[in-house]
Amino acid sequence: MPNRMLKFVNLEQRTPTKRSAPERREDFDEIYDRFDPDSAADQAGRCSQCGVPFCQVHCPVQNNIPDWLMLTAEGRLEEAYEVSQATNNFPEICGRICPQDRLCEGNCVIEQAGHGTVTIGQVEKYITDTAWEEGWVKPASPSQERGESIGIVGAGPGGMAAAEQLRRKGYQVTIYDRYDRAGGLMIYGIPNFKLEKEVVERRSQLIADAGVTFRMNFEVGRDASLADLRAQHDAVLLATGVYKARDVQLPGAGLQNVFPALDYLITSNRKGLGDEVPAFDDGTLDAQGRDVVVVGGGDTAMDCVRTAVRQGATSVKCLYRRDRKNMPGSQREVANAEEEGVEFVWLAAPEAFDGRDNTVEEVRAVRMHLGVADATGRQTPQPVEGSSFTLKADMVIKALGFDPEDLPVLFDAPELAVTNWGTVRVDHRTMMSNLDGVFAAGDIMRGASLVVWAIRDGRDAAASIDSYLKAKAETPAVMAAE
Structure with a gap:
């Protein structure tokens, strides 16, 4: 075993320097600095190189x-990048936004042994950022071109991961x-402060440099039906994500200044990208000088509260019906928000x-306690009688x-089968829907989930589409031989 590894015995866990809370409240820049080469090598060297990682x-x-941690510890960064990107189309993005505390780092063996996890996400980010700077990141270049055409609906992580994988195999891909x-x-x-x-x-x-065509501002159902895309392409992948906001049926839910999270975040991100955004410029979706209450406990809620802080809100509160331990969002994000x-x-709904004049002025809430576990194993929140209170x-x-x-309905495709939850119904062995040659990946197939799961689904769907098209191409040849 390389002597550069197993440093967890005498080297403590360390993350890159995190900017102070007062400093980062003033801008939307990422909050962590970057590892220097020595620190990255040392932290990667803490890996125990488990037999079962x-x-x-x-x-x-x-x-x-473990492989790319070992290569990083040995200073072989280009090889580390090649190993890292072999299974992930967006390693530097996952290094930034994956909830590592719930996935890789949370299951690190030395974390369970009490030594503190290897800082896997930050090393992953360091490897790929270095690869970009050194020019090691190259567009996919297929060894031969294929004539089949694939249309992908959705330019999110699932759609783009599938497009890159299919392009590597020589297919003609349009997103x-x-x-x-x-x-x-x-x-x-x-x-921006996360990504x-x-x-x-x-x-x-x-991905565009690899030869994938992007058709932006294109709505299926408006500019073409799903049937049109099926006629134009040899296979179609639905990777639209899920964008319909869940709502609460409560008195006052329709008041002005009560907004869906995505409306708020899209407005803020567009402003940061330099777009003209009337809903921000006129103050409608700007939190500056306001008392903000965010309802929810997932990562989207954390994005909202931390955005409101940076916009200069007078106060920001997060109202969540369960306790901290049962919060679905990353505990690391909760800690950052508190800082x-x-x-x-907690335990409030x-x-x-x-409000008055059709404008919200306060949230009336009730204290909750956690009762018996439901079918998922989570304790069910129950209201505490007589515990109502208000938040400005x-x-x-x-x-x-x-x-x-x-x-x-949206795609003018009533023949497309969906589940009771509205997700596209697929054969999970092939990821194909009930329509021949129409596949699905990411949230529109599995429900709202993580970016990294969308990447996985996109890669799996690309492999299935490749198998489907190759089998289809071989069929006429077999029939002709017979």
């Missing part, structure tokens, strides 16, 4: 984490997306949004999760 087992894309920039929620949903937009844009450009001045109101609020953001849009 639970970090890899719990990584959705099955990254060969359709209703927004004006590629990236999906990576560009418009996730704030700076140039990181996404250079990946999109890399930046966000107040968490909204009862109504009250002249801006409320509902971050309650996302559901699929009605694709059969």
Whole structure:
């Protein structure tokens, strides 16, 4: 075993320097500095090189984490990058936004042994950022071109990962997306302090440089039906994501200044990208000087509260019906939010949004306690009788999760089968829908989930599409031989 490894015995866990909370409240820049080469090598060298690497087992894309940690510890960064990108189309993005505390790092063997996890995400980010600077990142270059054409609906992580994989095999790929920039929620949903937009844009450009065609501002159902795309392409992949905001049926939910989370985040991200955004410029979706209450406990809620802080909100509170331990969002994000001045109101749920002149002024809430476990094993929140209280609020953001849009209606494709939850029904062995040659990947197939799962689904769908098209090409030859 290389003597550069197993440093966890005498070397403590360390992350790159994190900018102070007062400093980072003033801008949207990423909050962590970058590892220097020596620190990256030392921290990578803490890996115990497990015989059964639970970090890899719990990584959705099955990254060969111990291998690229060892290569980093030995200073062989170009090789480390090649290993890292072999299983992941967006390693520097996953290094920034994956909830490592719930995935690879949370299952690190030395973390379980009490030594503190290897800082896998920050090393992954360091490897790939270095690769970009050194020119090691190259567009896919197929050894031979194939004539088959594939249309992909959605330029998010699932769609772009599939496009790159298919392009490597020589297919002619077109991505359709209703927004004006590629990236999906990576560009418009996730704030800059977690993922700076140039990181996404250079990946999109890399995929375009590989020969993938992007058709932006293109809406299936408006500019073409699903049937039109099926007629034009040999296979179609649906990777639209899920954008329909879940809502609460409460008194006052329709008041002014009560907004869905995605409306708020898209507005903020567009402003950061330099777009003209009337809803921000006129103050409608700007939190400056306001008392903000965010309802919800996932990563989207964390994005909202931390954005409101940076916009200069007077106060920011997060209202969540369970306790901290049962929060679905990353605990690392909760800690960052607390450092930046966000107040968490645990075990509390909204009862109504009250106000005058059609404008919200306060949130009426009730205390909750956790009762018996439901079918998922989580304790069910129950209201505490007589425990109502109010929170001052002249801006409320509902971050309650996302559901699929009605694709059969939206795409003018009533023949497309969906599940009871509205996701596209697929054969999970092939990822094909009930329509021949139409596949699905990412959130529109599995429900709202993580970027890294969308990448995994996109790669799997690309492999299935490749098998489908090759089998289809061989069929006429077999029939002719017979």
